[in-house]
Amino acid sequence: MKCGVIGLGDMGSGLAKNLLKAGFETWGFDLEPTRLAAFRDLGGQSAQGVGEVGAACDAVFVMVMNGDQARAVILSDDGLLPQMKPGGVIILSATVKPFEARAIGADLVESGVHIIDAPVSGGFPGAQSGTLTMMAAAPHDVLDQFAPVMEAVSANIHRVGNCSGDGQTVKACLQSLIGAQFSATFEAAALAAKAGVSGQVILDVFSTSSAGCGVVNNALEKIIDRRFEGTGSSIHTMHKDLTISMGLGEELGVPLHTAAAAMQIFHAGRTKYPDGDNWVCTRVIEEIIGAELHRDGAK
Structure with a gap:
């Protein structure tokens, strides 16, 4: 074949x-x-x-x-x-x-x-x-x-x-969840930065807690190492996927409050840093609060 x-x-x-x-x-x-x-x-x-x-x-x-x-x-x-x-x-x-x-x-x-x-x-x-x-x-x-x-x-x-279409429907449901996980991770990282907690501590705790998963752990790794570009996860792709999720929700009359908030966070990240990857959304929040989360400590 x-x-x-x-x-x-x-x-x-x-x-x-x-x-x-x-x-x-x-x-x-x-x-x-x-x-x-x-x-x-x-x-x-x-x-x-x-x-x-x-x-x-x-x-x-x-x-x-x-x-x-x-x-x-x-x-x-x-x-x-x-x-x-x-x-x-x-x-x-x-x-x-x-x-x-x-x-x-x-x-x-x-x-x-x-x-x-x-x-x-x-x-x-x-x-x-x-x-x-x-x-x-x-x-x-x-x-x-x-x-x-x-x-x-x-x-x-x-x-x-x-x-055809059944696979895309399941993917839209999945991306509504992953988008929410990403966005919650970005906000939690910014909260830790403002509070003065080190990135390594946050990663250690999150990754061994019930909230730890591949999505959260990978995002935190990228954030605390300040790797916001070139990681193979363009922000444009996730923004597009969330648009699809929101469109399906509108088509079916399903309210997607959390996915909608996630989409706005990604929209802000894409507008400010169009060449960035998903994790760059964290930088937008960090700029608002004046603190950054690094592996060796907040700055």
């Missing part, structure tokens, strides 16, 4: 690396020449365009930023669908709005090409290490057929539904 990856950024490069590691011949395309060069250095087959990947591959991951990009990559005249053979599969691993995934799935029904709606969680570390959690939605026979491909990039594959 030949595999492809469209989008070779922080997440897609990890997918490609682990597909190659699992022994799959892997094709890739990205608009950034430097990313294509890095992919070739890993042993991948770089393509001149999206259609070339579709023509060469049986299974293609789409890891782009938003629904408009996903739709163009999959359905445009020079996209995947016109070139892929019947029986192949498009794995929509990007996070998009549920209705966008449903619409793309509907456009594939008569094509003979399958779609697996499979957004992921685990961020840059999970993508690079092949330990992502995948929320996969497709008929069971399709999931069975392409399980080896998904297992190459994911440690946990959850079958969350049969239809």
